[in-house]
Amino acid sequence: MTPRTRMTRTLASRRSSRRLAADAGLLAVAAAFCLPLAWVLLSSVDSHADLRVKAPDGLTLDNFDAILTDDITFTPLLNSLILCGGATLLTVVCAALAAYPLSRFRSRLNRPFLLTILFATSLPITAIMVPVYALFVQVDLIDTMQGTIFFFAASQLPFAIWLMKNFMDGVPKELEEAAWTDGASSLQSLIRIVLPLMGPGVAVVTVFSFVMMWGNFFVPFMLLLTPDQMPASVSINEFFGNRGMVAYGQLAAFSIVYSTPVILLYVLISRRLGGGFALGGAVKG
Amino acid sequence: MTAASHHAPVKGPSGPPTSGTTAGPHLRRSLTRALPVSPALILLLLFLAGPIGYCAYIAFTDLQLTGQAESSFVGFENFRTAFQDEAFLNAVWLTLVFTVLSSLIGQNTLGLALASLMQRASKPVRTLTGAIVITAWVLPEVVAGFLLYAFFRREGTLNAILDWLQLPSQNWLFTLPILAVSFANVWRGTAFSMLVYSAALNEIPKEITEAAQVDGASGRRRMWHITLPMIRRSIGTNLMLNTLQTLSVFGLIWVMTRGGPGGKSQTLPLFMYEQAFQNSLIGYGTAVALLLLLVGALFSLVYMRLLRTEV
Known part of the structure; x- marks a missing residue:
């Protein structure tokens, strides 16, 4: 055996043992992270669910049966959909419109505007909820869907504009120049040329905004008061509050129903953008 | 945002035709061009x-909150x-503990560890771990709160495991609530750091680490002298974003402990809420x-x- 082959040997074996160690480490973390997730999955089909992970006492769909009613599930989910859907639509439209001149035209105001936007993306929105509440009481927007939608959209806009502008910068300008020569307006070239070319980018902004709002608890918790208008993120607390003994199986079943849309949406965009690393890369800085 | 800075478009004087070239064509053109920004600006x-x-x-x-209209x-x-106010100072202290434990130490270190292990691990394990950690991140905040509440409760999973290992169990949400909510935040937020660091590590050229390896640098030395300096900017960005996110956590703590018992997990957002609404x-x-x-x-x-x- 020459020294050289010996060296490659040891490197190779060292590499495979390092791989084993890495696998073991990852699996240990995965197991720890998995425990709470296992609880929700197992409890949802357990007729005697309690607070610990255990094999169900017998598979049953009773929990799902019990919660799939208008009061408990459908109305809150519909409210969530109206709130988050409306606000996402508003966010994406405003962000696309705003990103276009920022990406395409040179102006002295671009830089200060973008810096302000970047600054606003990282402000803790939680901190301004008390004044927003006070302000909404003054202008009669408290406990209204439209008020909450406007606030949701405004809070998500800085990040949406920032992402949208960056995606738009990646679309080459030549195609639009041809359209401009043919007399197309800015709006026409935005809708017909730029947005279709940046489909994945628009999808990311849309899904990201929607997912953020779908999971948001504090904003609707503060700005909505009537139980009928509450989205799922707030109504889920009812399982603890008014119904006396907590039905953990039903809570688990509701959690699954409520979480499924955002998980599916996440899988959808991460597939489209090649692995789950798109958002991480987009926020990387 | 790297894509942003690198692909700055070539900006020329040309643009779409704008109507009207009479009075102040320059100003009017600027105004027409800026018009699409206005809905976002108004919002x-x-x-x-x-x-x-x-x-x-x-x-x-x-x-x-109640009573007088005048202030x-x-x-x-x-x-x-x-x-x-001692309750305020307590909240400041707990916010610091929460941020340092869960963001600076927990999410950041665990995220980096996961990302670097993923560089070496086999593909199925990598995919599986990634999926589980990311699921914890994508779940709605309140759901994450309930799952971790169940995990840390007296009759919950953690104590069941401790019993099985014959270790002393305790009522975590009562004795060490700030530790429990910090762990909850690590569970929920690590995926973000993991994604940021995975992207950063993938950008380190293979030749550099391999050269160091052939030269006999140990794993720890490679990490300290090569990897960390090369991803230092990602570390900075990640720490900032994690900290900002952690500072504004409300729902997770609210669901798990309501800031209690006796203010023992009351961070600033919960303190703010209590003062404004419970104390009016x-x-x-x-x-x-x-x-x-x-x-x-x-x-x-x-x-x-x-x-x-x-x-």
Whole structure:
């Protein structure tokens, strides 16, 4: 055996043992992270669910049966959909419109505007909820869907504009120049040329905004008061509050129903953008 | 945002035709071009800048939730009260503990560890771990809160495991609530750091680490002298974003402990909420909010600084 082959040997074996160690480490973390997730999955089909992970006492769909009613599930989910859907639509439209001149035209105001936007993306929105509440009481927007939608959209806009502008910068300008020569307006070239070319980018902004709002608890918790208008993120607390003994199986079943849309949406965009690393890369800085 | 800085489009004088070339064509063209920004601008001014300005105003008044319609200007009274209020100082301390434990130490270190293990692990294990960790991140905040509540409760999974290992169990949410919510935040937020660091590690050229390996540098030395310096900007960005996110956690703690028992897990957002709504002191609550906002703004400025050096 020459020294050289010996060296490659040891490197190779060292590499495979390092791989084993890495696998073991990852699996240990995965197991720890998995425990709470296992609880929700197992409890949802357990007729005697309690607070610990255990094999169900017998598979049953009773929990799902019990919660799939208008009061408990459908109305809150519909409210969530109206709130988050409306606000996402508003966010994406405003962000696309705003990103276009920022990406395409040179102006002295671009830089200060973008810096302000970047600054606003990282402000803790939680901190301004008390004044927003006070302000909404003054202008009669408290406990209204439209008020909450406007606030949701405004809070998500800085990040949406920032992402949208960056995606738009990646679309080459030549195609639009041809359209401009043919007399197309800015709006026409935005809708017909730029947005279709940046489909994945628009999808990311849309899904990201929607997912953020779908999971948001504090904003609707503060700005909505009537139980009928509450989205799922707030109504889920009812399982603890008014119904006396907590039905953990039903809570688990509701959690699954409520979480499924955002998980599916996440899988959808991460597939489209090649692995789950798109958002991480987009926020990387 | 790397894509941004690298692909700055070539900006020329050409643009779409704009109607009207008579009076002040230049100004009018600029206005027409800026028009699409206006819906976003109006929303931002009314619903974001407005409340921030209003926040800065009512922090200096004695506005209350109920009763009197009039409120009067009280200067720095709210802030003076805050710094003499033990509950406030307790909340500041707990916020620090929560941020350092869960963001700086927990999410950041675990995220980096996972990302670097993923570089070496086999593909199925990598995919599986990634999927589980990311699921924890994508779940709605309140659901994450319930799952971790069940995990840490006296009759929950953690104690069941401790019993099985014959280790002493305890009522975590009662004895060490701040530790429990910190762990909950690590569970929920690690995926973000993992994604950021995975992207950063993938950008390190293979030749460099392999050269160091052939030269006999140990794993720890490679990490310390090669990997960490090369991803230092990602570390800075990640720390900033994690900290900002952690500073504003409300739902997770609210669901798990409501800030209790006895304020033992009451971070600043929960303290602010309690003052404004349970004690009806909107002015005081807002003063606390303003302080939180200022800390956030400070971090945000540092973050922008970091981004600029990266370009």
